[in-house]
Amino acid sequence: MALIRVEHVDKSFASRHGSIAIMQDITFEVKDSDFLAIVGPSGCGKSTLLRLIQGLDRPTAGAISFRGQPVAGVCTQMAMVFQSFALYPWLTVSQNVAFGLEALEWPKEKIGSQVERYISVTGLDGFQEAYPRELSGGMRQRVGLARALAVEPAVLLMDEPFSALDALTAESLREEILQLWRDPALPPEAVILVTHNIEEAIQLADRVIVLSRRPGHVLETIDVDLPRPRDRKSGPFYDLTDRIYSLITQGGAPLPPPSGADGRSAS
Amino acid sequence: MGESSDATVPTIFPKSSPTELLGLLVLLNGHKGSEDVARLADDLDLEIDEIFPSLEYAELLQLVKVTDGRASFTELGQKLVAGSIRERKSILREQLRRTTLFKTIVRALESAPNHQLSDEDLAQIVSLTTAPADEAVQNIVNWGRYAELFRYDAEAHRLILSKPAASSRSGSGRTPPTTGATPPGPPGSARKSNPPPPETRGAGVVPAAA
Numbered sequence: 375m376a377l378i379r380v381e382h383v384d385k386s387f388a389s390r391h392g393s394i395a396i397m398q399d400i401t402f403e404v405k406d407s408d409f410l411a412i413v414g415p416s417g418c419g420k421s422t423l424l425r426l427i428q429g430l431d432r433p434t435a436g437a438i439s440f441r442g443q444p445v446a447g448v449c450t451q452m453a454m455v456f457q458s459f460a461l462y463p464w465l466t467v468s469q470n471v472a473f474g475l476e477a478l479e480w481p482k483e484k485i486g487s488q489v490e491r492y493i494s495v496t497g498l499d500g501f502q503e504a505y506p507r508e509l510s511g512g513m514r515q516r517v518g519l520a521r522a523l524a525v526e527p528a529v530l531l532m533d534e535p536f537s538a539l540d541a542l543t544a545e546s547l548r549e550e551i552l553q554l555w556r557d558p559a560l561p562p563e564a565v566i567l568v569t570h571n572i573e574e575a576i577q578l579a580d581r582v583i584v585l586s587r588r589p590g591h592v593l594e595t596i597d598v599d600l601p602r603p604r605d606r607k608s609g610p611f612y613d614l615t616d617r618i619y620s621l622i623t624q625g626g627a628p629l630p631p632p633s634g635a636d637g638r639s640a641s
Numbered sequence: 642m643g644e645s646s647d648a649t650v651p652t653i654f655p656k657s658s659p660t661e662l663l664g665l666l667v668l669l670n671g672h673k674g675s676e677d678v679a680r681l682a683d684d685l686d687l688e689i690d691e692i693f694p695s696l697e698y699a700e701l702l703q704l705v706k707v708t709d710g711r712a713s714f715t716e717l718g719q720k721l722v723a724g725s726i727r728e729r730k731s732i733l734r735e736q737l738r739r740t741t742l743f744k745t746i747v748r749a750l751e752s753a754p755n756h757q758l759s760d761e762d763l764a765q766i767v768s769l770t771t772a773p774a775d776e777a778v779q780n781i782v783n784w785g786r787y788a789e790l791f792r793y794d795a796e797a798h799r800l801i802l803s804k805p806a807a808s809s810r811s812g813s814g815r816t817p818p819t820t821g822a823t824p825p826g827p828p829g830s831a832r833k834s835n836p837p838p839p840e841t842r843g844a845g846v847v848p849a850a851a
């Protein structure tokens with residue numbers, strides 16, 4: 375059984391000019407222990423799609439299920455990591471990591487050890503008492519990651535998690551995410567990564583879903599069958615990059631609207 | 642060895658963060674552990690001088706050797722990248738403890754009143770003169786915390802010796818009284834007050850916790 379199934383999902387938002395279609399007829403599956411990347415132009419609905427998957431918002435049409443159950447309300451088996459880290463500046467590292475557990479009403483006596491475990495797993499030992507402002511970007515994102523993993527999610531959703539980081543820091547964290555994902559003793563089972571960075575998608579993912587311009591639909595799903603660590607300068611890597619790049623730039627025309635006049639309102 | 646172990650004044654400071662240094666090692670690993678430095682930088686669309694601070698420090702920590710413009714893992718570097726996030730961190734920590742810089746800082750912390758130093762003390766002890774002091778201090782503090790050599794009270798700008806083995810050769814050294822949340826600063830110590838010059842300190846080992 376698929377871990378997540380996204381079936382014929384449409385999403386539109388109301389605006390002064392009527393409803394605007396953001397995405398159209400999106401269908402894909404996430405298998406157990408999948409590493410899936412989603413790429414597509416700005417505004418094509420990638421962040422919205424992650425929110426729909428986690429149950430933070432509802433599709434206009436279509437269905438999303440997790441382990442065969444429709445996602446209704448926020449799914450506690452999923453956790454999100456954000457580009458902006460989204461940490462509480464007035465809480466220490468430990469308190470930030472504890473936050474999600476408290477929200478899920480974990481028993482107090484279990485929270486402490488869980489927080490310690492995930493601080494250690496993400497390399498944050500020594501920074502327990504620090505406030506986010508004292509940390510480098512890389513360390514802040516580790517806190518975002520520790521907070522997400524502490525709830526032991528089956529699925530880690532990541533929305534441009536590396537794009538606010540310098541190149542070397544991003545390189546380190548990308549590889550650490552792979553490590554955590556591969557470790558059977560640690561969450562998550564599956565990862566969905568949203569990124570603008572095509573190379574990053576190919577470097578990390580088993581499969582890359584390429585979305586069109588708004589309203590976003592799936593242009594193609596591309597399998598990445600290269601051994602890790604992947605050499606960005608290798609021929610096959612380059613071919614994949616090139617293929618996805620041309621899909622996005624040339625093939626990215628929106629589908630004709632199925633019925634009404636929605637879809638192509640003001641840019 | 643990049644740094645002689647009996648040097649009294651450390652000369653090499655970390656100029657990048659632990660995560661950046663790890664990024665460099667991961668990058669090198671993606672090139673099978675040995676690559677032309679210019680190519681490495683190019684792989685991430687960086688200029689050589691953007692990876693140089695991490696490279697230099699990785700060399701000091703004996704994780705990487707650079708010969709004729711080519712970077713290669715040492716055995717230890719190889720071992721580090723093969724390890725988990727935790728194992729990597731513990732190797733970095735051990736290597737860091739061996740540097741003159743961090744040995745100097747730990748020794749100073751051991752002898753300092755309450756096993757604490759201010760930012761200004763730190764800058765004096767490690768003789769920061771040419772480097773832009775704030776950034777250098779922040780980098781050193783960042784690495785020291787990462788390696789759990791000391792804790793840091795950012796409000797009071799004070800380094801506080803960590804509990805483990807490091808502090809107690811005599812056995813009398815207990816953890817300083819400030820565990821858990823650190824108070825905003827030691828009572829009565831004005832943040833701006835000039836620290837005594839390092840050479841006059843040492844002698845005044847203040848008793849730690851009662």
Ligand SMILES: Nc1ncnc2c1ncn2[C@@H]1O[C@H](COP(=O)(O)OP(=O)(O)OP(=O)(O)O)[C@@H](O)[C@H]1O
Binds near residue numbers: 420
């Ligand atoms: N709550 C909302 N109400 C109205 N419009 C919205 C809402 N959320 C998103 N949108 C619009 O939906 C479109 C898709 O937004 P989304 O943030 O999902 O795109 P994205 O692919 O993540 O873009 P980017 O790559 O820039 O992050 C955008 O045009 C955005 O303005």
Ligand SMILES: [Mg+2]
Binds near residue numbers: 533
């Ligand atoms: Mg987005």
